[in-house]
Amino acid sequence: MTLMDILDAAHESTQPSLVVLGSRGSIPVSGAKYTRFGGNTTSIAIEQDGLAATFIDAGTGINAYEEHGLVLSDQLSIFLTHYHWDHIQGLSMLGDMWGGDCIVEIWGSDDPKASLSGAIRPPWFPVSLAGQDNVFYRPIEGVVHRGSVQLTPFTVNHPGGALGYRIEGPGAVVLVVTDHEQVEGAVLKIPEGHVDVVIYDAQYLPSEMDGRRGWGHSSWKDATTFASEVDADRLILTSHDPGRSDDAIDAIVGAAQEMFPATEAARPGMRISL
Ligand SMILES: [Zn+2]
Structure with missing residues (x-):
């Protein structure tokens, strides 16, 4: 083993990464038409030093961490974008x-x-979360550091309010905007600094938007516009509509690539280096 190999190995063990665990919006789905982009609702793990200790959202995807080879830390920090069912049900x-x-x-x-x-809590769940003395609640007001990763919340446009997160690791900045309706003329204010990767709500088709104003989601076209505006290298569409099959998501990615070539769709197991 050369010195370079040792340095590479050391780098690998500390390089954090995001791992998509769930990328479905609204409700979990299952069946043959959802095998590639998955059926679990939103959750993204941040793996550092071989452990998954930090998560963005706790939709049903969080329960699939083992499937994707993650080992859970015994000290978890779960950062929620908002409290709608599809973002907390996995908890x-x-x-x-x-x-x-x-x-x-x-x-x-x-x-x-x-x-x-x-x-x-009952009657919606057999056990009450209140009273669990190992669970601590932290209202988020600014930047939070977890290991070598810095998380900065920002406000997005979604019914009842929601947050996006700017996630900065040693090697990349990823902007996570899972639930946001882009209103024409409005500017989404994000924290200062460059952005390498944008993960963005693309629940609807542009043709569906007119009937769904005020529902709090964007189209793939809004996502490509935003990725261009922030000069990102890569766009990852997420919050797939529960009715959208794998083939329909492929078609969306194809259309989006015409506007922003480096576009993909979030899928379980997708790993993004930080
Ligand atoms: Zn929501």
């Missing part, structure tokens, strides 16, 4: 959270404790 079935040995911090806007303990 209720995250076994480690109920174990007691795992310390879980849940970060979100306003009052994460009130929002979550009102949702995860």
Whole structure:
């Protein structure tokens, strides 16, 4: 083994990455037409030093971490974009959270404790989240550091309010905008600094937008416009509509590539180096 090999190995062990666990919007789906882009709702892990300790959102994708080869840390930080069902439902079935040995911090806007303990309790779930003394709630107000990764929240346009996150690692900056309706003429204000990769809400087709104004989602076309505006290298479409088959998502990616060539669609297991 040469010195370069050793340095490369050391670099690999510390290079964090994002791992997409769920990229479906609104409700989980399953079946033959959803095999490639998956059926689980939004969750993205950040793997550092071989452990998944940090997550963006806890849709049903979070429960699939083992499927994608991730090992859960015993100290979790879960950063929520908002409290709609499709972003929190995986929390209720995250076994480690109920174990007691795992310390879980849940970060979100306003009052994460009130929002979550009102949702995860009888009669909607057999057990109450309130009273779990290993779970801590952190209203997010600014930049948070987790290992070599810096997370900066920003406000997006979604019913009831929601956040996007700018995630800066040692090697790349990724902007995560899972649920956002781009209103014509409005500017999405993002934290300063360059952006390498944009993960952006593309739930609707441009032709569907007129009937769905105010629902809080964008089209793939809005996503390409935004990626161009921020001069990103790569665009990843997410929050796929629950009715959208793998083939329909392929067609969306094809159309989006005409406007922004480096476009892909988020799928479970997709890994992005930070
Ligand atoms: Zn929502």
